[in-house]
Amino acid sequence: MAMTRSMRSPLGRVLGLGSAKEGVEHWWMQRLTAIALVPLAIWFVVAVLGMIGADRAAMVAWLHSPMSAVFAILLIVAVIYHLALGLQVVIEDYVHSEGWKLGLIIVMRLWCIVLVARGVIAVLKLAFAA
Amino acid sequence: MMISDPRPLSPHLQVYRWQLTSVMSILHRVTGVGLAVGAVLLVSWFGSASDGPAQFAQFQGFLGSLVGLVILFGCSVALFYHLCNGIRHLVWDTGHGLELASVYASGWTVIVATAVLTIIVWGVGLSMWTH
Numbered sequence: 001m002a003m004t005r006s007m008r009s010p011l012g013r014v015l016g017l018g019s020a021k022e023g024v025e026h027w028w029m030q031r032l033t034a035i036a037l038v039p040l041a042i043w044f045v046v047a048v049l050g051m052i053g054a055d056r057a058a059m060v061a062w063l064h065s066p067m068s069a070v071f072a073i074l075l076i077v078a079v080i081y082h083l084a085l086g087l088q089v090v091i092e093d094y095v096h097s098e099g100w101k102l103g104l105i106i107v108m109r110l111w112c113i114v115l116v117a118r119g120v121i122a123v124l125k126l127a128f129a130a
Numbered sequence: 131m132m133i134s135d136p137r138p139l140s141p142h143l144q145v146y147r148w149q150l151t152s153v154m155s156i157l158h159r160v161t162g163v164g165l166a167v168g169a170v171l172l173v174s175w176f177g178s179a180s181d182g183p184a185q186f187a188q189f190q191g192f193l194g195s196l197v198g199l200v201i202l203f204g205c206s207v208a209l210f211y212h213l214c215n216g217i218r219h220l221v222w223d224t225g226h227g228l229e230l231a232s233v234y235a236s237g238w239t240v241i242v243a244t245a246v247l248t249i250i251v252w253g254v255g256l257s258m259w260t261h
Binding site: 031034035037038041045049052053054055056057059060072075076079080083086087090115118119121122123125126 | 159162163165166169170172173176177179180181182183186187190194209213216217219220223251254255258259260
């Protein structure tokens with residue numbers, strides 16, 4: 001029998017038992033994105049202060065500087081991943097109908113995917129703008 | 131499965147005394163949800179800039195309006211609170227600071243830090259804003 005790193009029984013894993021279905025992964029990714037967001041959020045606040053009253057040209061210039069576009073994309077991805085996990089817990093806590101719970105989680109996650117796409121593509125367009 | 135016959139709960143929110151611990155805990159969730167809405171603002175900021183100069187100018191104009199400033203202020207308070215209390219949570223995850231005295235001390239520290247960060251950032255921001 002192969003040694004696996006999971007401590008869950010195969011049946012439990014297949015049935016997705018447990019309130020969050022895959023609890024520890026959720027917990028760990030929440031912490032990981034949180035840790036990443038501490039420096040990223042601080043960087044963003046400082047950057048925004050420099051962008052007060054800025055026009056599009058200033059945004060282009062900013063995102064052309066070495067690490068700005070990288071951090072901007074990491075910020076967008078980390079924020080949206082973190083908020084998706086957080087909102088999922090909120091939905092699971094307060095929505096008791098199984099159907100509504102699943103539906104809301106699906107809609108929320110799809111919305112997050114749209115947000116990530118919009119944000120990342122926007123940064124890339126600005127970073128590569130003439 | 132719909133709950134067609136919900137059983138009554140014994141009163142808790144109307145009875146149990148509010149404490150710093152419980153208030154800060156629910157505030158962490160409330161600010162989190164608020165920031166989730168604010169994330170749309172974040173994406174829209176980059177999005178409008180990528181759409182073009184006119185669109186970005188319009189969005190920046192909205193941010194500088196009274197409504198925009200109120201929203202930004204709310205988002206910033208939520209951000210600083212959630213950030214500071216989030217760090218408090220991460221420290222708890224290592225197993226430290228879980229004694230009652232520490233919890234209260236770190237709790238007040240988070241509240242003070244939130245206020246200080248808000249004042250500093252808005253002070254700097256407003257002084258840099260030549261509108």
